[in-house]
Amino acid sequence: MSPGPRMIDISDKSPQLRVATAEGVIKLRPETLRLIKEGKIEKGDPVQISTIAAIMAVKKTPEMVPLAHPILIEGVQVEHVFEEPDKIRVRVTVKSHGKTGVEMEALVGVSAALLAIWDVVKKYEKDDKGEYPFTSINEIRVLEKKKT
Numbered sequence: 001m002s003p004g005p006r007m008i009d010i011s012d013k014s015p016q017l018r019v020a021t022a023e024g025v026i027k028l029r030p031e032t033l034r035l036i037k038e039g040k041i042e043k044g045d046p047v048q049i050s051t052i053a054a055i056m057a058v059k060k061t062p063e064m065v066p067l068a069h070p071i072l073i074e075g076v077q078v079e080h081v082f083e084e085p086d087k088i089r090v091r092v093t094v095k096s097h098g099k100t101g102v103e104m105e106a107l108v109g110v111s112a113a114l115l116a117i118w119d120v121v122k123k124y125e126k127d128d129k130g131e132y133p134f135t136s137i138n139e140i141r142v143l144e145k146k147k148t
Contacts, residue, residue, distance in 0.1 A: 013099040022106035024140035057112030
């Protein structure tokens with residue numbers, strides 16, 4: 001029988017530089033992507049807002065992922081790539097010198113960034129019934145993790 005949930009003991013590990021990059025994609029209406037590029041989103045710039053959301057989420061990962069270790073975050077880089085006609089790809093890279101990896105932090109950062117974009121543009125994504133038949137978040141994954 002399983003002993004139940006527990007945080008893994010990392011006390012015997014040596015600190016190392018840990019780097020992880022995760023990415024995900026939000027699919028939008030082509031018209032919404034055009035409005036973003038033209039700076040015409042009423043709530044503000046989705047790229048700037050989602051960058052802030054990603055950084056904040058990375059720092060709060062242990063509060064959202066129950067068994068993740070609190071770690072010192074030393075760097076977060078957020079990149080947005082517009083993919084015509086209807087997608088934005090977000091990549092988040094996290095760096096830390098520590099005893100455990102930072103892939104959960106990168107994944108949480110990407111997820112928060114994509115959700116922030118959705119929140120900022122939802123007005124433009126709804127159909128006549130108030131639904132989101134065109135909007136989706138996909139392909140959230142870890143691209144790379146390293147330790148040195």
